[in-house]
Amino acid sequence: MAKYLNAKRLKELILDDSELALLDVREEGVFAEGHILWAASVPLSRLELLIDILVPRLSTPIVIYDNNDGLSERAAAYLSNFSYLNIAILNGGIQEWEAAGNLIFEGINVPSKAFGEFIEKNYKTPKISARDLKKKIDSQEDIIILDSRPFSEFNNSNIPGGIDIPGAELVYRIYDVVPSSKTLIVVNCAGRTRSIIGAQSLINAGIANDVVALNNGVMGWELEGFPLEYDSKRRVIESSSVAISRALSASEVVARKFGIKTISQAELGVWENEKNERTLYLFDVRNPEEYEAGHLAGSVSAPGGQLVQAIDVYAATQNSRIVLIDDNGIRATLTASWLVQMGWKDVVVLRDGLVNVDLKMGPKTHKIAGINDANTSTISAKELKQAIKDENVTIIDLGNSLNYREGHIPNAWFAIRSRLKKSLQKIPIKDHLVLTSEDGIIAQLSINEIKEYGFNKISYLSGGTAAWIASGFALACGEENMADKMDDIWLRPHQRLTKNTEAAIDYLASKIVLLTKITQDGTSRFQLFKK
Incomplete structure (x- = not known):
């Protein structure tokens, strides 16, 4: 059974050097309105999907909080059923935290974004404005624009002429892409953090070129009214042997500067044997195609x-x-250098991590907590299509609201799982209730909960909305049947249907003040290293 603790005790735990998983079980959109700095967003609605990835050790000390609305108690009950052993609840929720004089932070991924501001200020990372970059482009100066985002983001929209090289790849790929030391290198991302970290990565590695971060990234470019490119394919995913050799030398400079430690396969085996006493994360920092x-x-x-x-x-x-893993240590070392500065003490690079070992193919299959006890009453896409035609079915979509807006089964209602009991009062229920979600997993996990509300004939769509699409059936778009508000996810400025320009301005402004708030909060462990 979960115990309760107060805000004072929670702050002591955050400042301690022992392990702690602080989980905010509200929806992500609510989390983004204000949360404790070091909390991870683990909405009750998706708890089973996330918990094994984020908190792999069952005896990890866990503290849960909410809006003092009962979500924490429900989450604690689930976690107990999943065999987690050390669960506590913040008494009074986030309101108690604020009432005790502590700060809350808006947005998502705030520790990382605050860290980016910390790096820019303390290392004086050079930057360039969108207007000055546009002038250099128009004047055909010797510049190259490197976009440090994942390819999917770059492909969606990018600064004209940019080349996609995700952050940890920059040092690895740079020597083939920029053969002349006279070329000005401009690193950009969507906003600020990855531009700063990417530019400073090249500087830390001793690149001879002048390197600058594009101030405010793609958002800043667009706010100036400059055009973007769409569906660009320019990316670099291979390096020559000469470039790799030079990148290895550069990564060794970084390793010495930031004291990056390495371990062998045998030492990793020891850590593996201790993972019931210490949490162990193994992160492969290569690009997803290489991983698979x-x-x-x-x-x-x-x-x-x-x-x-x-x-x-x-x-x-x-x-x-x-433990960070790649094929030759370059990307793992660069990544480790940032995590160490962020305050993660036990970060190491696995030497020869992919040599003389059996490798697994394809994406990693994650454990879904509680799936073995979930209801198995299914309906196929073909059967659902007929039930819709017969007008004897109500469909509830428990996927995220952005996916619902972009495409959902016609006449399906949007609802959020954690608040479904209340939403059901707004939905006209017919003879047969069918639940769906992106792949059907959340829908399946929700059936037993709904049965407790007195519904009997309930099924979930086998394969979820993806199966409906694969069957060639049409989708509806928009926000037509909303049984709940869209606060289950945090919408990026470009995902908003209205006032997205104002949202972008507010977003960028909020990052500027982060460093002051972090200092006031007093719980960060960011570290400076001598140049």
Whole structure:
């Protein structure tokens, strides 16, 4: 049974050097309105999907909080059923935290974004404005624009002429892409953090070129009214032997500067044997295609740039052990250099991590907590199509609201699982209730809960909405049947239907003040290293 603790005790735990997983079980959109700095967003609605990834050790000390609305107690009951052993609840929820004089932070991935501001200020990372960059482009100066985001983001929209090289890849790929030391290198991302970290990565590695971060990234470019490119394919995913040799030398400079430690396969085996006493994360920092072509058993795909940008999405347990893996140590070393500066003490690079070991192919299959006890009453897409025609079915979509807006089964109602009992009062229920979600998993996990509300004939769509699409059936778009508000996810400025320009301005402004708030909060462990 979960115990309760107060805000004072929670702050003591956060400041301690022992392991702690602080979980905010509200919906992500609510989390983004204000949360405790080091909390990971683990909404009750998706708890089963996330918990094994974020908190892999069952005896990890876990503290849960909510809006003092009962979500924590429900989450604690689930976690107890999943065999987690050390669960506590913040008494009074986030209101208690604020009432005790503590700060809350808006947005998502805040520790990483605050860290980016910390790096820019303390290392004086050079930057260039969108207007000045546009002038250089128009004047055909010797510049190259490197976009440090994952290819999917770059492909959606990018600064004209940019080349996609995700953050941890920059040092690895740079020597083939920029043969002249006279070329000005401009690193950009969507906003600020990955531009800063990417530019400073090249500087830390001793690149001879002048390197600058594009101030405010693609958002800043667009706010100036400059055009974007769409569906661009320019990316670099291979390096020559000469470039790799030079990148290895550069990564060795970084390793010495930041004291990056390495371990052998044998030493990793010792840590593996101790993972019931210490949390162990194995992160493969290569690009996802490389990971799927062959990876170390038990490792998770966490491209280095994204791991630094959103560490809370990958590792919820503070003061845990982190092992970084790649094929030659370059990307792992660069990633480790940032995590060490962020305050993660037990970060190491696995030497020869992919040599002389059996590799697993394809994406990692994650454990879904509670799936073995979930209801198996299914309906196929073909059967659902007929039931809709017969007008004797109500469909509830428990997928995320953005996916619902972009495409859902016609006449399906949108609802959020954690608040479904209340939403059911707004939905006209017919003879047969069918639940769906992106792949059907959340829908399946929800059936037993709904049966407790007195409904009997309930099924979930086998394969979820993806199966409906694969069957060639039409989708509806928009926000037509909303049984709940869209606060289950945090919408990026470009995802908003209205006032997205104002949202972008507010977003960028909020990052500027982060460093002051972090200092006032007093719980960060960011570290400076001498130049």
